[in-house]
Amino acid sequence: MLELCDFLIIGGGSAGCIIAKRLAEKTTGRIILLEAGKSDEGDPAATDLSRLDEQTADYDWGFKASALAGGRPELRYARAKLLGGCANHNDCAFLRPPDSDFDAW
Template sequence: MNTSTYDYIIVGAGSAGCVLANRLSADPTKRVLLLEAGPSDDLLWIKIPAGMTRLFSNKKVNWRYQGAKEPGFNNRTLYCPRGKTLGGSSSINGLVYMRGNSHDYDAWRDEGNEGWGWSDVLPYFKKSERQLRGGR
């Protein structure tokens, strides 16, 4: 593969990588390469919430990371499932989605992070959502 023919190379097709690739490729003059280590997200268990239990240890779509030994947990390690498929961890989380607490965003803004207040980020959440049940 000759990567010099691309304007942008994005490694990881998780939520952020997919959105970034979509936005960058909207410019027809730019060539974008999106790389993902895992397979497509067409696995049946990704499409249904109950499938999360099947994906929890599936090495085909889950990196199955283990944390370092934690002194506060008697030196046990913590399991950290992370998606290895199109959509990344969002594809293996049982279809759970949440925006976060509006007060957290406002606190980030108030700490000097301009553009991170709730009223600033809410339009971007709405733009990325496909809510079919009413209010947004």
């Protein structure tokens, strides 16, 4: 892999994508951005708000937080495995402030 590129970025989350973009703007070097997961582009579930909490093994590493004392069960610990990383599967929900807020800013 290293002979194919000048910059190898591992992980296509927010950090990896930003670094790749900024490098591409500043260098003519060959950049590879390597992401373990796939893209959800074109998957209707990606924009279906009724499926917000549905993070399937397709798009998630499936980590579990350790069981806590007192017999509490393991908790699911969402960590995205897809292009865009956690910023992609952390629901893409946002509130747009009123125009007056933008004007004030």
